[in-house]
Amino acid sequence: AQKVTQAQTEISVVEKEDVTLDCVYETRDTTYYLFWYKQPPSGELVFLIRRNSFDEQNEISGRYSWNFQKSTSSFNFTITASQVVDSAVYFCALIDFNKFYFGSGTKLNVKP
Amino acid sequence: EPEVTQTPSHQVTQMGQEVILRCVPISNHLYFYWYRQILGQKVEFLVSFYNNEISEKSEIFDDQFSVERPDGSNFTLKIRSTKLEDSAMYFCASSQTSGGASAKNIQYFGAGTRLSVL
Numbered sequence: 254a255q256k257v258t259q260a261q262t263e264i265s266v267v268e269k270e271d272v273t274l275d276c277v278y279e280t281r282d283t284t285y286y287l288f289w290y291k292q293p294p295s296g297e298l299v300f301l302i303r304r305n306s307f308d309e310q311n312e313i314s315g316r317y318s319w320n321f322q323k324s325t326s327s328f329n330f331t332i333t334a335s336q337v338v339d340s341a342v343y344f345c346a347l348i349d350f351n352k353f354y355f356g357s358g359t360k361l362n363v364k365p
Numbered sequence: 366e367p368e369v370t371q372t373p374s375h376q377v378t379q380m381g382q383e384v385i386l387r388c389v390p391i392s393n394h395l396y397f398y399w400y401r402q403i404l405g406q407k408v409e410f411l412v413s414f415y416n417n418e419i420s421e422k423s424e425i426f427d428d429q430f431s432v433e434r435p436d437g438s439n440f441t442l443k444i445r446s447t448k449l450e451d452s453a454m455y456f457c458a459s460s461q462t463s464g465g466a467s468a469k470n471i472q473y474f475g476a477g478t479r480l481s482v483l
Contacts, residue, residue, distance in 0.1 A: 286471065296454050297476035298408070344408065352421075353400070353458070353472055355408040 256280065256354035257347050265362040266335050274330045274359045276345030282306075287321065287328045288346040292358070298344070304328065335363045367391045371457050371475035378447055379483055386442045386478045390459030397440045398458040398472060399432065401425065408456065414440065447482045454479050 258277045266272045278287065289301040302312065304321050312319045316336075320329045332339055340363045345356040370389040378384050390397050399411040412422040414432050429451075431443045440459075444451055458472040 290474075296479060298456060298474045300474070303471065346408075348472070352410055352413075353398075353408070354410075357407045 256349065257345050257356035259345055259356035259359050261359045262357070263360040263362065265364065268337060268363055268365050269334050271331060271333050272335050272361065272363075274332075274343050274345075274361070276328045276330065276356060278326050278328065278345070278347045278354075280347060280349050282349055286348040288348070288353075289319065289328075289330050290344045290346060290355075292342045292344060294341070301330075301343075332361075335361075337363050337365055339363050367473075369457055369459055369473050369475035371455075371478050373478060374476065375479045375481070377481045377483065380449055381446050384444050384447055384480065386444075386455050386457075386480070388440045388442075388457030388459075388475055389438050390440055390457070391473055392438070394459035394461050394473075396420075396460045396462065396472075397432075397434070398460075399442045400456040400458065400474075402454040402456065402477075403450075404453065411442075411455075444480075447480075449482050452480055452482045 256279050261275055264272060285306045286303050288303045291299040291301055302319055309321050309323060316333045318331045328345060340361055342358040342360045344358045347354045369391060372387045376384055395415060397414045400408050401411050402408045410423050412426045412432055413420045417434060429445050433441050454477045456477045457475040460472045
């Protein structure tokens with residue numbers, strides 16, 4: 254079974270729309286970290302957020318917000334008022350012992 | 366803020382040639398990793414390295430691959446005889462410690478080296 258599942262392969266929105274990227278994870282550990290990374294067309298992995306398993310508070314950073322729910326093993330990412338520069342592939346990831354497990358990514362296309 | 370540095374950013378090579386991808390991990394980190402991302406696919410773990418030894422490797426990391434820490438700062442990935450299917454983005458990462466979820470186990474990623482095998 255996949256450790257991290259991003260069911261949305263590709264999403265297209267028009268600028269200024271809100272968009273939520275879904276992430277569902279699986280782990281038997283009680284302590285773990287979850288991450289979101291942005292990968293623009295240039296290819297590098299840009300760290301966005303990490304959240305440890307004991308902190309279920311939602312986080313907001315500018316137009317970005319994250320909703321962590323242990324009860325459903327989900328760690329969803331919302332971009333409010335999307336912009337063209339948000340176009341990228343977004344990866345959710347889990348660190349479980351010393352291994353990173355990445356989801357398959359969601360490609361976000363924001364059209365002007 | 367300290368960062369993981371990878372060189373070159375893009376490497377083009379002919380099939381069958383040897384390539385060495387270089388990484389400078391964060392200076393106080395002791396654990397080092399290589400990951401691979403084939404174009405359009407997810408990032409996959411290749412190998413982890415600690416105390417001058419491989420601590421774990423995936424099934425992707427076959428005999429064509431090797432890693433080395435030749436001096437106190439560099440961490441390299443060598444592919445002995447490149448194949449077309451080795452074309453991918455290779456990411457290096459490092460962490461202070463390992464084994465369980467703690468802030469010191471967070472892996473920091475470099476910007477990647479894009480390897481193109483022709």
